[in-house]
Every structure is written in C-alpha cells, then in structure tokens.
Amino acid sequence: MAADWIVFWVCAPISIGSAIAMLLQRNAVHAALFLVINLFTVAVLYLVLGAPFLFAVQIIVYAGAIMVLFLFVIMLLGVDREESLVERLRGQRTIAILLGLGVVGEIVFAIRAGLGFATRAPGGFEAANGGGNPQALGRLLFRTYFLPFEVTSILLIIAAVAAMVLARRRVRPDPLPEHRVPGPVEPPEPPEPAASLEPREEEPVG
C-alpha cells in the first residue's frame, strides 16, 4: 500500500461529501464551513500530486483569506435568513440535478476514453521540481511567465479599486466652513448640545 493511495482514499470522499453537504445546507454559514473542509482536502490532494507550494497557497489564500471574507459578508448581510424554496421555473431543481449527473457521466467517459483508468504518472517529475517545488515554480514564473505575472498585479489593483468604489457608502458632502457663503453677521446663539449629537443625514440609497 503506497501512502498516496491511502491519502487519496481518505481525502477524496471527504472532499466530495463536504461539497454535497455544502449544496444541501440551507444555512449560509454552515455552507461556508463545509466549503472550508472541501478546500482543505483539495489542498491535501495537491500535496499528493507533488505541489507543496500550491498546498500552502490554497490553505492561506482560499481557506484563510477568501473564506474569512465570505464569512464577514454573511455576517454583514444577516445569517438568520432562510433561503426560500419556491421554484421560479417549475422542475428547475430536478432538471439541474439530471443535467449534473449527465455532465459527470460524460466527463468520466471522456477520461476513460482519453486517458484510461490505469495510467500512472510517469517518472521525471522530480527533475522538473529540481531544487524544490517553490524554487522551480518561481524560476518558471519569473522567466517564462513574467508578463502574465505582471498583468496579474494590474488585475489585483483594479479589483481592489473596484471593491472600494462598489461598496462605498455615499455621504452627502457638506462644505467646509471657509467655503460657506458668508451671510449677515448674527449675534451668537447659545449652542444646543442636542443638535450636534444627531446623526448626520445620509443620502437615501436607492
């Protein structure tokens, strides 16, 4: 029994099971937590396939950053809302499940026809991973794929700016005191403490 065989048969059922559980959960927080389990098991499968760098990136970026972002947004939008089960199109759910079964059947057939279920990975992967996987990946990334790498940074900047613009709350700009139109000088009124405590009016959204 090779170790990767055991690890695969432990991780693959957990992975598929947690994905199905995510699909069946009506509570969004539970769905997110099942997705975290799924991401972890897929990360372990990366490790089996000889990609330790992607294993670390998967856990840090996906299971860490992205899922925390998801949980934040779920908390922001309210967790107690249950999803309605009303179907807008009649039979949509049944048809979707049937089509899904069809797709998975097709892909499995294509794998069987194109690759075969007995094909093992040939040797030579250790040569490609020379000097360690992160080093080899970095060499490839900064030599062959340097331009896509730089374009990626532009994409990330655009995404950050877009998120700020989209999620901004529009506040009515109130002019600075020196820009106000000077009126006739009035005798100073006694200050009202209650007026300053009132929340500033915001522009109604929508």
Place this chain on the structure above:
Amino acid sequence: MRTPIAYFLVVSAALFTIGSVGVLVRKNALVIFMSVELQLNAVNLALVAFSRMHGALDGQVLAFFSMVVAAAEVVVGLAIIVSVYRRRQSANVDDVNLLKW
C-alpha cells in the same frame, strides 16, 4: 505514486458538477458564489493533476494564476452582492430582476 491520475480527474469532475448544480439550484447569492469557487477549485485540481502527468510545472503555474483571478473575482463579486443588498435588502437572486423583460 501509485494512484492513477484519472482518479484525481474523476474527483475534479465530481466537484465541478456539484458546483454547477449549486449554481443552478441555490437562490442565495452568496451560496451561488461559493459554488463558483468550488468549480474554480475543481479545475485547479485537474490542472495540477495534468501537470503531474506531463512531468512539467506549467499546469501548477496556471493553477496559481487561476487562484489569483479567483481572489480578484471574489472581492468584486462580494462588493456587488453587498451593494445589491443595500438597495434591495435581500441576497436572493430572484429579487434582482430589473433587467428582465
């Protein structure tokens, strides 16, 4: 490695299918988004498996890029969901039908 590559591809196909069924079936915009993430992840698994099969690292580089794109997509998509929720007080995709005739 004793496990045939096709097994990983079958797992990837199953995860992709579950993700696409989730996109079609669920109503909550956040859960739909999570299903899209599941699909992206399944494709990454297939890329890493093919990279192993061909003995080259290009598939892993492509999986790395797809992770970056997924992160950018999540940021923008969640911002859109939050701003839709501010206008409609709902994260249900059936409520967002202004463009429907």
